[in-house]
Amino acid sequence: MGISMGNALKSNAVARSATRLASKKNKSAYVFMTPWLLGMLFLTAGSMLFTLYLAFTNYDLLTPPKFIGAENFRQLWQDPNFWTSIRVTFIYVVVSVPIRLAAALLVATLVNKPIRGIGIYRALIYLPSLLGGSVGASIGWRTLFDQNGPINSVLSLFGIHGPVWLGNPVTAIIVLVLLSAWQFGSEMVIFLAGLKQIPSYLNEAATIDGASGVQRYFRITLPMLSPIIFFNLLMGTISSFMVFTQVYVITDGGPMNSTLFYVLYLYQQGFQYFHMGYAAALAVILLIIIALCSGFIFLTSRFWVNYDV
Amino acid sequence: MPSTSKAGLRLAMRHVILIVVSFLMIYPILWMFFASFKPDDQIFSTSNLFPTTWTFAHYIDGITGKSGTNFGPMFLHSLEISVVVVIGSLFSSALTGFAFGRLEFTARRFLFGFMLATMMLPAQVVLIPQYIIFHRLSLINTFVPLMLPSFLGTTPFFIYLMVQFVRGIPKDLDEAAAIDGCSTYRLFVSVILPLTRPALITIAIFAFYWTWNDFFSQTIYLNNPNLFTVPIGLNMFMDNMGNSQWGDLFAMSIVSVIPVLIIFIFFQRYLVEGIATQGLKG
Numbered sequence: 001m002g003i004s005m006g007n008a009l010k011s012n013a014v015a016r017s018a019t020r021l022a023s024k025k026n027k028s029a030y031v032f033m034t035p036w037l038l039g040m041l042f043l044t045a046g047s048m049l050f051t052l053y054l055a056f057t058n059y060d061l062l063t064p065p066k067f068i069g070a071e072n073f074r075q076l077w078q079d080p081n082f083w084t085s086i087r088v089t090f091i092y093v094v095v096s097v098p099i100r101l102a103a104a105l106l107v108a109t110l111v112n113k114p115i116r117g118i119g120i121y122r123a124l125i126y127l128p129s130l131l132g133g134s135v136g137a138s139i140g141w142r143t144l145f146d147q148n149g150p151i152n153s154v155l156s157l158f159g160i161h162g163p164v165w166l167g168n169p170v171t172a173i174i175v176l177v178l179l180s181a182w183q184f185g186s187e188m189v190i191f192l193a194g195l196k197q198i199p200s201y202l203n204e205a206a207t208i209d210g211a212s213g214v215q216r217y218f219r220i221t222l223p224m225l226s227p228i229i230f231f232n233l234l235m236g237t238i239s240s241f242m243v244f245t246q247v248y249v250i251t252d253g254g255p256m257n258s259t260l261f262y263v264l265y266l267y268q269q270g271f272q273y274f275h276m277g278y279a280a281a282l283a284v285i286l287l288i289i290i291a292l293c294s295g296f297i298f299l300t301s302r303f304w305v306n307y308d309v
Numbered sequence: 310m311p312s313t314s315k316a317g318l319r320l321a322m323r324h325v326i327l328i329v330v331s332f333l334m335i336y337p338i339l340w341m342f343f344a345s346f347k348p349d350d351q352i353f354s355t356s357n358l359f360p361t362t363w364t365f366a367h368y369i370d371g372i373t374g375k376s377g378t379n380f381g382p383m384f385l386h387s388l389e390i391s392v393v394v395v396i397g398s399l400f401s402s403a404l405t406g407f408a409f410g411r412l413e414f415t416a417r418r419f420l421f422g423f424m425l426a427t428m429m430l431p432a433q434v435v436l437i438p439q440y441i442i443f444h445r446l447s448l449i450n451t452f453v454p455l456m457l458p459s460f461l462g463t464t465p466f467f468i469y470l471m472v473q474f475v476r477g478i479p480k481d482l483d484e485a486a487a488i489d490g491c492s493t494y495r496l497f498v499s500v501i502l503p504l505t506r507p508a509l510i511t512i513a514i515f516a517f518y519w520t521w522n523d524f525f526s527q528t529i530y531l532n533n534p535n536l537f538t539v540p541i542g543l544n545m546f547m548d549n550m551g552n553s554q555w556g557d558l559f560a561m562s563i564v565s566v567i568p569v570l571i572i573f574i575f576f577q578r579y580l581v582e583g584i585a586t587q588g589l590k591g
Contacts (some may be wrong), residue, residue, distance in 0.1 A: 028493040029414035036405040036468065039461025040420075043439055044427055050438035061444065107330065115323060123577065124331040130569055130580075131338065134522040135540040136562035139547055140341040143555065148353040150340050182334070186584050193585035242431050245524040249544055263433055270437055271529050283434045290431060 054280035061274045072281035082282070084257050085265040086289075092173065092261065093240045093293075096180040101232055104187035105225075109217075111188075112195045122192075129185030138179070138249035142166070145175045169258030172251050176259060179246055187232045194228035195221070223306045230305045234297050241290055262286060338566075345559035352555050367560035376557040377550070382535075383542040384564070390455050390527075390538065391520040391568075397459030398467050398516035399509055405462045406471020406505075407497050411483065421472075428465040432525070440529060450533045455526060459516065467512045470583070474508035475501060511583045514576050521568055539565045 030037075040046075055072055059065035076082045111122050131137040143149050145165035152162030165171045198221065206216050222229075244263040247253070253260040253268075266286065270279030344352050345367055347360040355361075370376040408414070409421050443454040462468055478501060486496050524540040531537060537545070543565060547558055573580065 026412075026414045029408050029412035029417075032404045032408035032412065032493075032497070033414070033420075034404075035401045035460060036408075036424075036462035037420075039401070039458065039463050040423070042442070043458055043461060043463050044430070044435060045423070047435035047438035047442075048430070050441075051434055054437065054441075059441075061441070110323070110327065110330070113323070115320060117324075121327045121331050123573075125334050126581075127338070127573065128334055130518070130573055131566050134566065134569070135524055135543045136565040137337075139543060139558060139562045140337050142547075143344075143559075144337050144340065146353070182337070189581055189584045238429060238431070242433065245540075248524070249547070266433055267525070267529075271440070276437060276441065280437050283431075283437060286431055287434050290429070294429065 051280045051283050054277050055284045057277045057280075059276040059280075061276055065277065068277070072278050073285075075278070076281055076285070081257065081260060081265060085260045085262045088173065088258065088260055089241060089243075089262040092177060092180075092243065093237055096177045097233065097236045097240055099177065099181045100184045100236060101187060101229065103181055104184040104191055104232070105229070107184070108188045108191035108195060109221075112192060126185035126189060129183040129188075132179065132183035133245055135245060135249055138246045141175070141179050141182075141246070142250045166251060167255055169256055172255060172259050176243075176246060176250065179250070180240065180243070187236065190228060190232055191225065194225050198224045226305045227307060230297070230301050234294060237293055237297065238290055241286065241293070341559050342563055345556060345563050347556065349553045349556050352559075364556075367556035368564070371557045371561040371564070376546070376554055378542055378546045380539070380542055380561050380564070383537050383539045386452075386536060387521060387538040387540075388568075390452050391517045393452070393456045394459040394520040395513045395516045397456060398464060398512055401460055401462035402464070402467035402471045402512050403502060403505065403509065405468045406475050406508075407501055409468065410472040410475030411496075411501065412493065424465050424468060428469065436526065436529070443530065449530060450536060451530075452536070454530045455520075455523075464516070467516070470512060471505065471508055474505050478504050507579070510576070511579045514572055514579050515583055518569060518572055 054065065056067055056069060057065035058068050058071070107125060111118055111125065128137075145151050147162075147164050147167075151165070155162040163171050165175050202220050202224070203216055206220055211219065242263055243261055244267065247259055247261045247264050248267070251259040253264055262282070263286070266279050266282040269275045269282060340358060343359055346363045346365070347355075348362060348364050348366075351360060351362075371378075371380050373379075374381065409417065409424070439454070439458070440449075443449060448454055482500050483496060486500050491500070522540070524544070527538050528541050528544070531541060534545075539561075543558070543561060546554075546561070550558060
């Protein structure tokens, strides 16, 4: 109401019509909001509360849910697969997110300069991030690291006997981290947009003062980009916690649960064994973990994110 | 001329690095693309990227179902679901975006704050209850659970994008329309909606692309093979196939990414803008 009323003071006629419009708007606004409100009630907010309730039941889809208190959480505490999935997912997040951000930042700096054919370079580098999460690309990635796949045949050209990538717990997770790193393109695009926002006079002034390229990069470019690094770090962390398709297609948790990611475990409990209550408890814990990690990133941001400009 | 040649050398170095990086990035895609045209006995036996003899048999076998899995109907299902989700997303985000961005109503701030908070909500947290609801309604093994949520605005990114866009449209237009006796509905349909075209295109692109690539919800809601979509079909085919069917699998994987490539080629600007300004996930 603020703006329409403020302007309306200029003339009484406009004021009257604007007030009438405002009261009408309140009614019609809810007509416009109806689809979203329905979705929020039943599919978002309602579902969140329902998940919270289910987490304290033994619901299995066949018999009516029975309230069992904190039993699910007690079982989770003693469930070795739960702890494995936490460990695997944390390792993945902590390793893959920084690699992805570093690659995105480095290559964004590289493709920021307008040289001939830069559009094509950018497009080719960005393309994998469009395909990376799909089943088709995951299939390609899986065969790429097949024992007889192209990675190992290239390695053998150099006389290296390539490992059985997907048969070994350590290399299996490396394959998944590399697939994540391969998709740095969307972060790169965001960094590129940020690099364009840096006013050129800053770099010009620093050059006149005798600052070297490296100095300018660390003293001007990185601080100026820090809000964008923060954004990419936050979103990358959240989405890495939820990785599913690639894992399901490439390793399905194996070998020996070494890639039993959190959401994969949630999927197995909920939609393969139909332990809905148990899966709901997993979902609640996922929400708490993500909230804590986001909160942590927000807290640290005070020390390294520059909001001056 | 030493400085010019030095600059030239640096430019050449830059090109060399960029060519190497670009090649490494698209090598996996190129490899799968060319492998899909190789006869089966050549796929893993040679480190040669290009086929020595070209065959289109894998594509024909995959589409016609000769390989044991009939991908033809799956492409139609994926297309049907994606197109309906695009329509649903445009519908809900236009209405909600207009209301949040332009109209005043009770609890607007609270609801908007709630909408922003759900942007960070993991889908899995609400998927279990949603599955139970659709299970109760006997809608498992229909496309309804995959399509309906889009009509109810369950993708907060789209609504946020729309709100931002609507807020950018000058308010003078509203006031002029109000003086002309234009109702809120007319304001929406005749004034605001036509101006939000770029936002609508961005939403349509991402709705299509995310739904086309979605695997989690499709594999949960669909377990009748007659209803399978491309991602489910590909995964199932890979699990069940014999050792001699890699070519078919690659051919169908390549076909499955073609719609994404088409979007990429024709709507790159909207994709890049969506990612760069809204942080939409690529």
